[in-house]
Amino acid sequence: MKKKLIEKIKRSAIKGRLGDFTCNFIAVVLGIAITFVGSDMIQEHNKKKR
DSSP: OHHHHHHHHHHHHHHHHHHHHHHHHHHHHHHHHHHHHHHHHHHHHHHHHO
């Protein structure tokens, strides 16, 4: 019985870590994409301004 409980805890911990990693990875990728898009928009605006 104790072994089953320990296995359940281990599985949920692994799933939680994988979910956290995925969430953080998506946040970082979106942050980088938004930064590049924003930078491009600023450059286009500065070109039009000149």
